[in-house]
Amino acid sequence: MTRVIIVRHGQSTYNTVRRIQGHLDESELTQKGRNDALTVGRAISSISFDAIYCSPLKRAKQTAEIIHHQLNANLENIPPLQITDKLKEIHLPLWEGMLSSEVKEKFPEEHKIWQENPDKLRMLILDGETTVEYFPVLELYKQATEFWQEILPQHQNQTILVVAHSCINRCLIQAANNIYPGYMQYLHQSNCCINILNFTENSNGNLNPEKVEIESFNQTQHMGELLPSLRPNHQGIRLLLVRHGETDWNQQNKYQGQTDIPLNENGKLQSQKVAEFFKDVSIDKTFSSSLLRAKETAEIILQHHPSVNLELNDGFKEIIHGLWEGKAETEIEQEFPGALQQWYETPEQVKMPNGESLQQVWQRTIEVYESILDTGFTNNLNTILIVAHGVTNQILLCHILGLSSEYFWNFRQSNCCLNVIDYPKGKNGSPVVQAINIKVKG
Numbered sequence: 001m002t003r004v005i006i007v008r009h010g011q012s013t014y015n016t017v018r019r020i021q022g023h024l025d026e027s028e029l030t031q032k033g034r035n036d037a038l039t040v041g042r043a044i045s046s047i048s049f050d051a052i053y054c055s056p057l058k059r060a061k062q063t064a065e066i067i068h069h070q071l072n073a074n075l076e077n078i079p080p081l082q083i084t085d086k087l088k089e090i091h092l093p094l095w096e097g098m099l100s101s102e103v104k105e106k107f108p109e110e111h112k113i114w115q116e117n118p119d120k121l122r123m124l125i126l127d128g129e130t131t132v133e134y135f136p137v138l139e140l141y142k143q144a145t146e147f148w149q150e151i152l153p154q155h156q157n158q159t160i161l162v163v164a165h166s167c168i169n170r171c172l173i174q175a176a177n178n179i180y181p182g183y184m185q186y187l188h189q190s191n192c193c194i195n196i197l198n199f200t201e202n203s204n205g206n207l208n209p210e211k212v213e214i215e216s217f218n219q220t221q222h223m224g225e226l227l228p229s230l231r232p233n234h235q236g237i238r239l240l241l242v243r244h245g246e247t248d249w250n251q252q253n254k255y256q257g258q259t260d261i262p263l264n265e266n267g268k269l270q271s272q273k274v275a276e277f278f279k280d281v282s283i284d285k286t287f288s289s290s291l292l293r294a295k296e297t298a299e300i301i302l303q304h305h306p307s308v309n310l311e312l313n314d315g316f317k318e319i320i321h322g323l324w325e326g327k328a329e330t331e332i333e334q335e336f337p338g339a340l341q342q343w344y345e346t347p348e349q350v351k352m353p354n355g356e357s358l359q360q361v362w363q364r365t366i367e368v369y370e371s372i373l374d375t376g377f378t379n380n381l382n383t384i385l386i387v388a389h390g391v392t393n394q395i396l397l398c399h400i401l402g403l404s405s406e407y408f409w410n411f412r413q414s415n416c417c418l419n420v421i422d423y424p425k426g427k428n429g430s431p432v433v434q435a436i437n438i439k440v441k442g
Contacts, residue, residue, distance in 0.1 A: 002152060003159040003215075005044060006169050006195040009055075009063040010037040015191065020103060021059070021165075022089055022096040029062045036192035036223050037063040041070025043194065043222035050158035051079050053151070055087040055165060063192070064163035086147040089165035090140045094123050116430065119182035137171075141181040144171035152199060169195065176212045177410050179401050186401060187217075188434050190228050194219040215412050217436035226277065227420060228434040236423035237376045240278070240385045242301070243393055244294040245270040246415040254328050256293075257321030257355065263296045270416035270440075271300035277418075277440045279304045284381040287372055289316035289388045297416065298387040308385075315368030318389035322355025348405035358395075358405050365392045366399055377427040393419065400431050412437050 010033025014021045021027055029037065040063075049071070054064035064081055071078045095103050104111045113121050118137045125134050151160070162172070166189040174181065176197055189195075196215035220228055230238070245267030249256045263271065274297075283305050288298040290312040302308055324332050333340055336353065343350045351357040365388075376384050388396075390413040397411045398404070400421060413419075420434035 001201065002155050002157060002199040004162060004197045004199065005047070005049075005159070006162045006164070006172060006197065007040055007063070007067070008166055008169055008189045008191055008193050009060040009163065010034060010040075010066075011191045012059040014059075018100040020092055020095045020098050020100065021057075022092040023057070024096045025057050026097075028058050033059070033063070033191065034066060037066035038070060039223055040192050040194065041067040044161070045070055045074040047159060047161075048075060049079060049161045051082065051155060052161045052163070053082045053084055053087060054163040055089065055168070056083045056085060057088060057165070060087070060089075060163050060165055067161070067163065084147070086143055086150065087162065087164040087168055088143075090136050090167040090171075091134075092123070092136055093125050093134070115185060117182055118184045119180070137167075137181050137184055140167060140171045141175055144168060144175040147172065148176060156201075165189075173197065173214070173217070177214065177401075177403070178407060179403060183402055186430055186433055188228065188231075188432050190218055190220050190225070192220075192223055193228075194222065211409075213410055213412050214436055216438060218434060219438055220435075221438065221441060227281070230422065231424045231432065234422065234424040236426045236429065237373070237381060238383045239421040239423075240281075240283070240383065241393055241396065241419040241421060242274060242297065242385065242387045243390055243413045243415060243417050244289070244291075244297040244387060245300075247293050249326070250415060252328065254326055255321045255324040255332070257319060257325040258291065258317055259325045260292045262292050267293070267297070267415065268300060271297045273440045274416055274418070275301045275303050278385075281383065283308050283383050283385050285376070286310045286385040286387070287316065287368075288312055288386070289318065289392070290314050291317055291389070294387045294389065298385070301385065301387070313368055315364045316386070316388040316392050319352075319358070319361045319391040320354075320356040321352050323353040324355065344409065346406065347408045358391075358408060361391060362395050362399075362405060365395045369396055369399070373423070373427070377423075397433070397436065400433060414439055416440065 010029045012027040012029055012033055014027035016030060054060050068081055110121060121136055123134045124131050169189050170184050170187045195217050198213040198215055200211045218228055245263045247261040247267055248264045249261050278301060286298055286302060286308055288294045288310060295312060298310055302310060329340055347358050393413045394408050394411045398407055414437055418438040418440060419436050422432045422434055423429060424432055
């Protein structure tokens with residue numbers, strides 16, 4: 001497995017006034033940006049990196065240098081920074097240097113496309129004496145793809161660090177996970193956030209760029225941020241999507257499905273940590289799977305929110321694993337040779353013996369999710385908590401990011417992890433994934 005940790009640069013002078021940066025190299029880190037870069041360095045200071053890559057633009061390079069210095073203070077044999085143009089930020093030649101408000105005022109149609117269909121954003125630029133069409137997002141997606149093609153073969157079974165920018169980071173994650181370029185605005189990158197991708201090997205032992213797992217996305221806890229901040233002019237719903245806490249069967253690596261196993265002591269402790277995490281977060285309504293482990297998790301989280309109603313829903317139940325339930329992987333492999341490999345490699349083709357297919361769970365999960373959104377918008381709710389299971393959460397993340405069921409395993413869901421999905425522009429606006437698989441620290 002090759003592990004890639006991706007960091008966005010710290011706050012820059014242009015960020016503070018919401019000025020478009022792109023390829024411009026005039027802004028530099030603010031004092032907060034420098035402090036946050038130092039915090040990132042401390043947060044990852046125990047990780048031994050085999051290579052460190054960064055953008056040549058000043059704001060990213062300064063961030064990488066601060067992190068590199070911090071790593072050097074804690075570990076030996078830290079690799080040098082490798083500067084590559086493949087990590088440059090998106091090029092927006094007609095907008096760079098302008099305030100976001102100016103772009104919206106002077107280029108209203110293009111700005112709307114940028115927000116709603118960024119892959120279709122087109123700029124006419126001069127190439128010598130010829131005017132040519134330029135598609136910034138499609139070019140950036142191509143750049144991200146080329147970065148992976150160039151870098152991954154060099155770092156099989158290694159750990160690498162990438163320090164870059166908001167849009168290129170999003171395109172790196174999209175390109176790795178086959179998320180269409182038009183979904184770029186569905187993903188958010190906070191300054192100095194941390195993302196972790198795991199690339200796995202194929203059956204021949206070679207790195208398989210088609211198989212990647214998002215271990216976590218847009219982590220900001222290390223900077224003291226409880227949750228990623230809401231976007232400016234947020235007018236919609238924030239969804240807090242949590243997986244249930246640990247059970248004894250989780251600990252023993254047994255398949256649970258709809259066998260109604262309660263939380264173990266560690267699961268209760270995990271849920272308690274989430275409860276403390278959400279203590280001062282306003283929650284309007286909570287929905288949970290009706291299975292005991294999810295219900296218990298939700299009840300513990302809501303101990304600081306006694307007035308919040310908990311609604312149980314069978315549609316959020318875990319997939320029925322059928323004859324696999326109560327069995328560890330070694331037992332399943334013994335009884336059903338090759339079935340587990342098929343489940344991990346082509347989950348969309350599997351129907352477990354006496355169980356459900358992924359498509360069946362997909363249908364009921366999305367139906368419940370859409371009804372919850374309707375309820376939220378109809379009643380003007382601000383924050384909704386959903387407590388469910390690994391499979392249902394992974395399905396929701398695929399659905400939101402436009403991925404089919406074959407990419408089901410691209411999202412890790414640890415016990416009691418947190419995912420944050422915003423709908424900042426109301427019911428008819430696009431969702432924004434703010435965080436994936438964030439593990440709450442005690």
